[in-house]
Structure formats: structure tokens, C-alpha cells
Amino acid sequence: MSVSPAERTAHLRARARRLPWGLALRAAGAGAVAFWVGAVFPGPAGEFPYYAPLGAVVAMSSTVMGSVRNAVQSIVSIWLGSAIALATAMVMAPTAWTAALVIGVGTMAVNWRWLGGMGQWVPTAALFVLIIGADDPVAFVSAYGGLTLIGAAIGVVAIVLFPQLPxxxxxxxxxxxxxxxxxxxxxxxxxxxxxxxxxxxxxxxxxxxxxxxxxxxxxxxxxxxxxxxxxxxxxxxxxxxxxxxxxxxxxxxxxxxxxxxxxxxxxxxxxxxxxxxxxxxxxxxxxxxxxxxxxxxxxxxxxxxxxxxxxxxxxxxxxxxxxxxxxxxxxxxxxxxxxxxxxxxxxxxxxxxxxxxxxxxxxx
The missing domain is CATH 1.20.120 (Four Helix Bundle (Hemerythrin (Met), subunit A))
Incomplete structure (x- = not known):
């Protein structure tokens, strides 16, 4: 059975209305503000401004409480992964075996219930710190963890100021x-x-x-x-x-x-x-x-x-x-x-x- 152009247009419009336009605009705005804040941040953190919008995007949710929950869980996961990498870097040089170790330990924390869906950031953060921050892991952790925290806070503020009520x-x-x-x-x-x-x-x-x-x-x-x-x-x-x-x-x-x-x-x-x-x-x-x-x-x-x-x-x-x-x-x-x-x-x-x-x- 053929579909008329009018029916096809109506179907496309209905699908377009179901897209999360409001959430997308809030995420984009929060990410832009977070990137600007990260770029003007003094010290080593200013070299990694993209971690701030990352925190904003990770924290973003369609509800206020969901955003707060995402922000807390993601920041805890990132700092936990960073701690795993720092502890490993103190006794082992970055190698394939070291990467396997931090990924394995971080993966065991993924399913911790109190981390929710953000637990996946534990092994990711551990790998970032181990590889990208190998030259100065403490400075990198400060920049990475600090900027994602600031970005997450910006994301939560955006949802609080412009909340959705579907x-x-x-x-x-x-x-x-x-x-x-x-x-x-x-x-x-x-x-x-x-x-x-x-x-x-x-x-x-x-x-x-x-x-x-x-x-x-x-x-x-x-x-x-x-x-x-x-x-x-x-x-x-x-x-x-x-x-x-x-x-x-x-x-x-x-x-x-x-x-x-x-x-x-x-x-x-x-x-x-x-x-x-x-x-x-x-x-x-x-x-x-x-x-x-x-x-x-x-x-x-x-x-x-x-x-x-x-x-x-x-x-x-x-x-x-x-x-x-x-x-x-x-x-x-x-x-x-x-x-x-x-x-x-x-x-x-x-x-x-x-x-x-x-x-x-x-x-x-």
C-alpha cells in the first residue's frame, strides 16, 4: 500500500516532535559555557578545556534529580578511576600490562550499584590518566577531575534554571x-x-x-x-x-x-x-x-x-x-x-x- 506525500510528511513531523529538542539545546548551551570556562581556567587545566563540556554532557538528564544523580555518580566514577591509575603509576610504568591492570580493576567497579550507569567511567578515567597523563599524572588528574566537576555543575545549573516538565x-x-x-x-x-x-x-x-x-x-x-x-x-x-x-x-x-x-x-x-x-x-x-x-x-x-x-x-x-x-x-x-x-x-x-x-x- 502506497503512502501519500501528506501522510509521509505527517509521519516525519510526528517523529520530529518526539526528538528531545529541549534536552539537546540545554546540553549544547551547557557544553558551550563549560568549554569557555575551561578555556579561561588558569594553570595546567587550561590545556584541557574539552573536559569541562564532557562533564556537562555526562551530567545532563531530562530531570533535575536525574542530572544531580548523574553528576555525582560520574564525578565519583572519574575520581575513582583516577585514583586507580595514580596508585598503579606509583609502582609500575605505563605498559600494555599496566593498561590491562587498570582496565580490569576499573571494570570490576562498573557494576557497583551506587555508581549507577556512570560506573563505566571508572575504567575509562583510569586509562585516560595512565596514558594521557603519564608525564605528570597528578596535574592531569587535577585538570581532568576538576574540569569535569565544573562542567557537571554547569550542566546541573542549566537543568535547574531551565527544567523540563514533559x-x-x-x-x-x-x-x-x-x-x-x-x-x-x-x-x-x-x-x-x-x-x-x-x-x-x-x-x-x-x-x-x-x-x-x-x-x-x-x-x-x-x-x-x-x-x-x-x-x-x-x-x-x-x-x-x-x-x-x-x-x-x-x-x-x-x-x-x-x-x-x-x-x-x-x-x-x-x-x-x-x-x-x-x-x-x-x-x-x-x-x-x-x-x-x-x-x-x-x-x-x-x-x-x-x-x-x-x-x-x-x-x-x-x-x-x-x-x-x-x-x-x-x-x-x-x-x-x-x-x-x-x-x-x-x-x-x-x-x-x-x-x-x-x-x-x-x-x-
Whole structure:
């Protein structure tokens, strides 16, 4: 299937929007400032100005606390590697065996938990000091360690002054989950509107994968919560942040319930079963209840919903309950109605998750 130029352009724009432009600009600015500071630094350190922007880049993160953590861990790793090289240089001349020794010892420290992902700088720093700083290792360590420390501090200051608060990606992830839930509910309803129960293949074709979108939403929520710590922009966006967190939690509960609904229908209302869970008398009412639930989810933002849509969903669910009672009066066994009862319970729990806008106003 060919892709139109407009679709290709829209795809490229979407990919471009996902690039970390803000972080890149902050890193570039911090690196430039750090290089300037390193270049004007007096003494031997001025000969190695590029180590200052290295420290700024290493410390850079999308969150304030992440930058502080990166800065501390990277500086400790660099100084630890430098200490390993200095200790080795005191007793051995720089040779292939010496390089192997400092790399081996430094590598053993890479996985130390308190160094985090910055532990890889231990053997790197040790090798730098041993080889590049062979003539005057103490002076080189002072320049290398000192400039990276200054650069890391500049990187942290840049993030503190111009912090990110990725509310946009989190909002997009929430919308994606809501869209997947709506699509799944409607697919289930359409599957029940046929003349007979769907086959296993038909159910499989109508099954959406909620978990990938749900995981992206969880990751986006964790990122925005982490970014909000020690973030001077948090106070200004506190209401939006709290709203997004509540939306994500509500949608997560609804996703679990919809996933259970999907599994239940796939297993119980399937062609080839000796006894189907709903049958021709309950499938239409169940489909209407699922469509009403989809309309309800679509009417809100995940946290609140339209009161009219909620009332309509409750009315449709009541119609399903009445139909179940009518079938029971028709001498159906309780086992035959187990699936219908479970569906009612799950839909009712979904209805209870998001508040209507009227309820939201009453709480204010």
C-alpha cells in the first residue's frame, strides 16, 4: 500500500516532535559555557578545556534529580578511576600490562550499584590518566577531575534554571490508551452483533493490544513525576500534573477491567463451545452495554466523563440486567448466566471509575 506525500510528511513531523529538542539545546548551551570556562581556567587545566563540556554532557538528564544523580555518580566514577591509575603509576610504568591492570580493576567497579550507569567511567578515567597523563599524572588528574566537576555543575545549573516538565508526552500517552480502550470495547460489541458467537480467529482479529499503550502511559507518568521533583515549574503546572496522574490511574483500572472482559468473552462466547456464555438472547444487550461504555470513555478525559453519557451507560447496563433476569425466568441454569453476570460486574466497575463532571464540580 502506497503512502501519500501528506501522510509521509505527517509521519516525519510526528517523529520530529518526539526528538528531545529541549534536552539537546540545554546540553549544547551547557557544553558551550563549560568549554569557555575551561578555556579561561588558569594553570595546567587550561590545556584541557574539552573536559569541562564532557562533564556537562555526562551530567545532563531530562530531570533535575536525574542530572544531580548523574553528576555525582560520574564525578565519583572519574575520581575513582583516577585514583586507580595514580596508585598503579606509583609502582609500575605505563605498559600494555599496566593498561590491562587498570582496565580490569576499573571494570570490576562498573557494576557497583551506587555508581549507577556512570560506573563505566571508572575504567575509562583510569586509562585516560595512565596514558594521557603519564608525564605528570597528578596535574592531569587535577585538570581532568576538576574540569569535569565544573562542567557537571554547569550542566546541573542549566537543568535547574531551565527544567523540563514533559506534560505533553504524558497527555499524548493518556490519549493513546483511551483510544485503545474505546476501540477494544467497540470491537467486542461488533463481534457480538453477528448471528452467532464469533470463532476463535474472529475474536483474535478483533483483539487490540492494550498492554503496549498502557506501558507507554506508565513510563510517561513516571517520567513526569520524576521530572517534577525539585522542578521550579511544578507549582505553575500542579493542577495539570495532578489531573494527569489521576487520569492515568483511572485508565489503568479501566484497562484491567476491559482486558478481563475481553478474555472472558473470548473463552466463553466462542463458536465451538458446547455451552456459550451469553447466547442469542443476551448478545445484543451485551453489545449495547459495551458500546455505551465506549461512548462513556470517549466522552471524558479518563478522570471525568459527561454525566449524560454516564446516565445512558447506566441505563443500558440496567437493560442488560433486566434481560438476564428474563432469561433466568426462562429456566436457564445459573452456570449459563455466569458469563453475563461477570460482564455486568466488570462494566459496573468501569462505570464507577471515572467521575462525572457534575460529581467533579460538587467536590470543588
Amino acid at each position: 506534560l505533553g508526552p504524558a497527555e499524548e500517552a493518556i490519549r493513546d490508551v483511551r483510544a485503545e480502550v474505546i476501540a477494544q470495547l467497540r470491537q467486542l460489541a461488533f463481534a457480538l452483533q453477528g448471528d452467532g458467537p464469533p470463532t476463535e480467529t474472529q475474536w483474535s482479529d478483533r483483539r487490540n493490544q492494550l498492554e503496549p499503550a498502557l506501558q507507554r502511559m506508565r513510563d510517561a507518568r513516571e517520567l513526569v513525576l520524576d521530572a517534577s521533583r525539585a522542578n521550579r515549574r511544578r507549582a505553575h503546572h500542579q493542577a495539570v500534573l495532578e489531573s494527569q496522574v489521576e487520569q492515568a490511574r483511572t485508565l489503568e483500572r479501566v484497562c484491567v477491567l476491559v482486558e478481563h472482559l475481553t478474555q472472558l468473552l473470548e473463552e466463553e462466547e466462542r463458536a465451538g463451545n458446547d455451552l456459550v456464555g451469553l447466547g442469542p438472547r443476551l448478545r445484543p444487550a451485551t453489545a449495547r452495554a459495551l458500546l455505551a461504555l465506549a461512548d462513556l470513555v470517549e466522552s471524558g478525559d479518563g478522570r471525568t466523563v459527561d454525566p449524560g453519557a454516564k446516565a445512558a451507560a447506566r441505563e443500558t447496563l440496567a437493560g442488560l440486567v433486566d434481560q438476564i433476569h428474563a432469561v433466568r425466568v426462562g429456566h436457564s441454569s445459573d452456570d449459563e448466566l455466569f458469563t453475563a453476570g461477570s460482564i455486568v460486574t466488570n462494566i459496573r466497575r468501569c462505570l464507577e471509575s471515572p467521575r462525572s463532571t457534575d460529581d467533579e464540580e460538587a467536590l470543588r
